[in-house]
Amino acid sequence: MDLGTHGYRTPSEKRIDSHYDMPEGVDIRGRYDEEFAKILTRDALKFVADLQREFRNHIKYAIECRREAKNRYNEGALPGFDPATRYIREGEWVCAPVPPSVSDRKVEITGPVDRKMVINALNSGAKVFMADFEDALSPSWENLMRGQVNLKDAVAGTISFHDKSRNKVYKLNDQTAKLFVRPRGWHLPEAHILIDGEPATGCLVDFGLYFYHNHATFRVNQGAGFGPFFYLPKMENSRESRIWNNVFERAEKVAGIERGSIRATVLIETLPAVFQMDEILYELRDHSVGLNCGRWDYIFSYVKTFQAHPDRLLPDRILVGMTQHFMRSYSDLLIRTCHKRGVHAMGGMAAQIPIKDDPVANEAALELVKKDKLREVTAGHDGTWAAHPGLIPACMEIFINNMGNAPNQIKTMKRGDAANLTEQDLLQIPRGTRSMEGLRLNTRVGIQYVAAWLTGSGSVPLYNLMEDAATAEISRVQNWQWIKYGVELNGDGLGVKVNKELFGRVVEEEMARIEKEVGKEKFKKGMYKEACKFFTKQCTSPTLDDFLTLDVYNHIVIHHPRGLSNL
Numbered sequence: 001m002d003l004g005t006h007g008y009r010t011p012s013e014k015r016i017d018s019h020y021d022m023p024e025g026v027d028i029r030g031r032y033d034e035e036f037a038k039i040l041t042r043d044a045l046k047f048v049a050d051l052q053r054e055f056r057n058h059i060k061y062a063i064e065c066r067r068e069a070k071n072r073y074n075e076g077a078l079p080g081f082d083p084a085t086r087y088i089r090e091g092e093w094v095c096a097p098v099p100p101s102v103s104d105r106k107v108e109i110t111g112p113v114d115r116k117m118v119i120n121a122l123n124s125g126a127k128v129f130m131a132d133f134e135d136a137l138s139p140s141w142e143n144l145m146r147g148q149v150n151l152k153d154a155v156a157g158t159i160s161f162h163d164k165s166r167n168k169v170y171k172l173n174d175q176t177a178k179l180f181v182r183p184r185g186w187h188l189p190e191a192h193i194l195i196d197g198e199p200a201t202g203c204l205v206d207f208g209l210y211f212y213h214n215h216a217t218f219r220v221n222q223g224a225g226f227g228p229f230f231y232l233p234k235m236e237n238s239r240e241s242r243i244w245n246n247v248f249e250r251a252e253k254v255a256g257i258e259r260g261s262i263r264a265t266v267l268i269e270t271l272p273a274v275f276q277m278d279e280i281l282y283e284l285r286d287h288s289v290g291l292n293c294g295r296w297d298y299i300f301s302y303v304k305t306f307q308a309h310p311d312r313l314l315p316d317r318i319l320v321g322m323t324q325h326f327m328r329s330y331s332d333l334l335i336r337t338c339h340k341r342g343v344h345a346m347g348g349m350a351a352q353i354p355i356k357d358d359p360v361a362n363e364a365a366l367e368l369v370k371k372d373k374l375r376e377v378t379a380g381h382d383g384t385w386a387a388h389p390g391l392i393p394a395c396m397e398i399f400i401n402n403m404g405n406a407p408n409q410i411k412t413m414k415r416g417d418a419a420n421l422t423e424q425d426l427l428q429i430p431r432g433t434r435s436m437e438g439l440r441l442n443t444r445v446g447i448q449y450v451a452a453w454l455t456g457s458g459s460v461p462l463y464n465l466m467e468d469a470a471t472a473e474i475s476r477v478q479n480w481q482w483i484k485y486g487v488e489l490n491g492d493g494l495g496v497k498v499n500k501e502l503f504g505r506v507v508e509e510e511m512a513r514i515e516k517e518v519g520k521e522k523f524k525k526g527m528y529k530e531a532c533k534f535f536t537k538q539c540t541s542p543t544l545d546d547f548l549t550l551d552v553y554n555h556i557v558i559h560h561p562r563g564l565s566n567l
Ligand SMILES: CC(=O)SCCNC(=O)CCNC(=O)[C@H](O)C(C)(C)COP(=O)(O)OP(=O)(O)OC[C@H]1O[C@@H](n2cnc3c(N)ncnc32)[C@H](O)[C@@H]1OP(=O)(O)O
Pocket: 109, 110, 111, 112, 116, 117, 118, 120, 121, 132, 135, 136, 296, 297, 349, 353, 354, 386, 387, 388, 389, 459, 460, 461, 465, 466, 467, 468, 470, 471
């Protein structure tokens, strides 16, 4: 592998020893950089290491519980409400009051922690910016550490960026969005930081470094006495939110700030978690500021949870939208649950983005986004996500038109009707057909996404849609499922059955199409062939890998001075 193409080495390609000042038991294997050293201070690393030592066994246990649940589902069980926690679901309790600084979250922009994008997002007119170390970020050492530098400058209000090619300087406006930070999920290690000889837990690194450097400034500049604010991804069970709650309490104690200062919105984006929404809020009740419909990972999780249930195959990816009964039920129950507990019920991401060179197609894309947002606000969501600054005015208008001056609908939209939603509603098999074009699109998108991820981009525009780790996962697991069960493609009248041979031909043809679309030069310089190898392997493996990014992560790990990791 040509490491030089990533630009991760020093200009002279020399291997250098790290000069980070590390506390006992911590070893930094990532490249040394003076800017990074201001983040990776001895005290900040000690804070992260202490979190790792206190919580590592709890995290290992939670991951082991995920494995056990997976085995149960693979043996035919279905996820459902837990009888043991009925008292929580039926109990009369509420979460701590919402901090005034984030009571209005009508539109939230999301994006990776890239410097220019951080400034653009904070200036975008959105109420909140969710700075993403997760679905939208390829977690290379450079991206993660630069992201921490960028967020520190953003919280301090001093961030700027000079785009030399356009001679444009970016600075913060007087009025900016409130910052939420999304650390990685529990499953991802941070292989550039070893603690007692083991890779650190990725999310504790993201959370710990950001919290350590920014909590004090954040509470003054952004949170009006509260904060910092977080989004928490990909949890499956309330025992995982209990760990986060304990991490927050520990951090508050170390920082000497009031319990309940830190606030987090949990993404409900796994199928098992939809049956745990009350329990998740209950664990985090002093630190919660709502739940969010992470619809893309949720669809991915539906396939993953039912990987051994051939009677629950998904139709083409483009047909699995929020109007499918199981998706609508999930959103309705999330709204009811959040409002009953006094916190925000946030909507999710429409995948359409502005189309620059085709006004008619652009208008059609915008109409789809507006329709999605209108559905969300009338259902009772308190706010929504936008992937691109160009979508914010339209989303904002819809939420304002339907909510007026109210900051949210927590008290006004109780959705008592959703109390009757059953396990069957939440699990109902999505309707629709499967087509050869669906298989081709999954393949084309999956390969191009992995190629982008391997070269440092975690969110990319493909065929006029936003693609990130969650959407790419749907393409991967759907292909896997169709190959595994030899499904018939019944949507285009061809009646062809999917198998490895057919998939092999599709991969070849789609690679040729990608080469034609991106051009020979970019194709040669990019990592399309490597991406094709990973994606094909994952789609055809006898057992389904839990996460695409976990498998390919090893290929973006660059140890200094010792070389590639063997995680
Ligand atoms: C499933 C989930 O988890 S959803 C949440 C995770 N996913 C995301 O956050 C995706 C966020 N969005 C993006 O990354 C980008 O919008 C993409 C990759 C989809 C499209 O990017 P591009 O094609 O480069 O956008 P485009 O060229 O139209 O950008 C125009 C301008 O808007 C800016 N911009 C685009 N998206 C964003 C964003 N999300 N945040 C801030 N600025 C943005 C660009 O930086 C650019 O700025 P400039 O004019 O000053 O140079």
